[in-house]
Amino acid sequence: xxxRIPCPHCGTRAIDEWVYGEIPIVPDAITDxxxxxxxxxxxxxxxxxxxxxxxxxxxxxxxxxxxxxxxRTDTFL
Amino acid sequence: MNEFWExxxxxxxxxxxxxxxxxxxxxxxxxxxxxxxxxxxxxxxxVAVIEKDYIGGGxxxxxxxxxxxxxxKPEPVRFYQRSLDLYRQLEDETDRWIMHDERGLLWLxxxxxxxxxERSRSSMNLAFGAETHFVEPxxxxxxxxxxxxxAGGEFPITGGSLHVGGxxxxxxxxxxxxxxxxxxxxxxxxxxxxxxxxxxxGDRVVGVKTNTGDVAxxxxxxxxxxxxxxxxxxxxxxxxxxxxxLQAFVTNHYEQTWDxxxxxxxxxxxxxxxxxxxxxxGSHIDPQPSYSRRSDHxxxxxxxxxxxxxxxxxxxxxxxxQWTGICDMSPDYTPIMGFTSAPGFxxxxxxxxxxxxxxxxxxxxxxxxxxxxxxxxxxxxFSIDRFANDRTLADRGSSGTH
Numbered sequence: 001x002x003x004r005i006p007c008p009h010c011g012t013r014a015i016d017e018w019v020y021g022e023i024p025i026v027p028d029a030i031t032d033x034x035x036x037x038x039x040x041x042x043x044x045x046x047x048x049x050x051x052x053x054x055x056x057x058x059x060x061x062x063x064x065x066x067x068x069x070x071x072r073t074d075t076f077l
Numbered sequence: 078m079n080e081f082w083e084x085x086x087x088x089x090x091x092x093x094x095x096x097x098x099x100x101x102x103x104x105x106x107x108x109x110x111x112x113x114x115x116x117x118x119x120x121x122x123x124v125a126v127i128e129k130d131y132i133g134g135g136x137x138x139x140x141x142x143x144x145x146x147x148x149x150k151p152e153p154v155r156f157y158q159r160s161l162d163l164y165r166q167l168e169d170e171t172d173r174w175i176m177h178d179e180r181g182l183l184w185l186x187x188x189x190x191x192x193x194x195e196r197s198r199s200s201m202n203l204a205f206g207a208e209t210h211f212v213e214p215x216x217x218x219x220x221x222x223x224x225x226x227x228a229g230g231e232f233p234i235t236g237g238s239l240h241v242g243g244x245x246x247x248x249x250x251x252x253x254x255x256x257x258x259x260x261x262x263x264x265x266x267x268x269x270x271x272x273x274x275x276x277x278x279g280d281r282v283v284g285v286k287t288n289t290g291d292v293a294x295x296x297x298x299x300x301x302x303x304x305x306x307x308x309x310x311x312x313x314x315x316x317x318x319x320x321x322x323l324q325a326f327v328t329n330h331y332e333q334t335w336d337x338x339x340x341x342x343x344x345x346x347x348x349x350x351x352x353x354x355x356x357x358x359g360s361h362i363d364p365q366p367s368y369s370r371r372s373d374h375x376x377x378x379x380x381x382x383x384x385x386x387x388x389x390x391x392x393x394x395x396x397x398x399q400w401t402g403i404c405d406m407s408p409d410y411t412p413i414m415g416f417t418s419a420p421g422f423x424x425x426x427x428x429x430x431x432x433x434x435x436x437x438x439x440x441x442x443x444x445x446x447x448x449x450x451x452x453x454x455x456x457x458x459f460s461i462d463r464f465a466n467d468r469t470l471a472d473r474g475s476s477g478t479h
Contacts, residue, residue, distance in 0.1 A: 001322065001363070001367070001372070002363070002373045002375030002376065003365055014375075015364060015365070018364075020366075022319075022366075027315070035465070038465045041464075042317040042408050042469075043316065043317045043464075044306070044316070044317065044318060044319045044366075045306075046306040046316070046318055046319050046366060047306075048306070048307050048320075048368050051366075069365075071366060071368050072368045072369060073369055074367050074369040074371065
């Protein structure tokens with residue numbers, strides 16, 4: 001579904017104005033430095049539920065915004 | 078086979094037992110084809126397929142049924158060509174009409190760079206066994222009647238490639254053919270049973286917990302589409318997967334027969350005609366990772382503008398229905414198959430937007446892997462280890478849409 005993302009500076013705007021930015025979380029269980037790099041580069045939490053993520057308002061205020069969204073329903077919290 | 082007479086598909090449902098040699102999570106094309114190959118080709122019949130909804134009700138019933146092998150890297154070309162060849166013989170093998178229709182796939186270029194790319198891809202495909210030829214705009218006009226070659230001046234067609242083996246098949250029938258064959262050979266397939274956890278013995282996966290009870294298993298295979306990460310997390314396996322929605326639509330009936338499947342990367346869409354005469358269209362994945370299957374008007378609005386620029390006749394058609402599937406996108410747009418860090422737990426995932434065409438070869442390879450305990454050469458490049466070993470197979474250009 002096409003998201004409408006709430007921007008604290010510009011109001012709610014269509015997804016076409018935004019660039020997605022994942023906030024990578026490397027699990028603490030991975031301790032080897034190389035393995036942490038690989039995990040950060042390629043692997044994802046891809047959680048089914050509430051996710052914390054960053055969006056860059058490219059065609060708006062050009063600021064990064066951090067939001068929480070339920071990935072099952074695409075609703076912002 | 079005779080397409081006008083066909084015995085009724087007989088699916089012999091059984092109760093889920095408490096112990097199996099192999100438990101396959103996910104009753105979509107890949108899970109069913111794996112079970113079919115295990116039972117029919119390798120004689121491993123103590124197998125259960127657990128589907129939480131109904132068989133073929135996930136992405137196996139939501140895709141746009143394109144079968145092709147014109148990929149951009151040698152390893153995927155070989156693999157998908159094997160699948161294309163298996164599709165060709167699937168009707169004879171299963172004695173089921175899957176409505177397989179080999180109609181050719183036309184891939185358009187709109188720039189000089191695109192023209193060069195289609196030329197090099199054609200040569201590369203031919204070298205690795207997939208029949209693809211470079212075509213000039215004049216030939217494209219004949220292959221795709223009604224095409225506007227200068228696309229309003231904005232996206233002029235500079236050439237393209239014709240993938241001769243490009244085909245479509247009826248997805249439900251493919252699922253049923255594999256399910257029926259597997260059931261006949263003694264595989265247990267259950268619907269409406271949800272896997273809620275995995276049973277672990279140390280790192281090893283030794284069974285699954287379902288809403289109807291625990292099931293012990295020698296090997297557990299995740300053939301899940303969409304929720305692959307959720308299942309892998311139960312085995313403490315990290316996946317390089319992000320799940321994105323993908324939308325598609327069909328229009329009302331178009332009165333002329335339209336043979337070719339046409340794809341344009343620059344315009345980000347592809348179309349084909351279904352057996353009912355509807356024009357079917359699809360596009361890129363939605364930008365946000367999501368498990369939502371909600372469709373929207375935004376998609377139709379966007380894609381229509383681009384499709385009509387190239388095919389003005391589509392402007393007179395009406396959208397009849399649209400739908401959404403959720404795709405497991407791998408970072409390099411290539412599947413991830415085989416062993417994982419958890420012993421006894423195998424995955425076949427990363428099928429993104431290109432899973433349907435891979436069903437026969439994917440099932441064949443996974444069954445070989447389970448039966449022999451060794452990764453078949455054909456799918457060795459698709460191992461999850463490739464990310465740590467710097468052996469990724471970046472191929473977005475030829476798998477981005479379908």
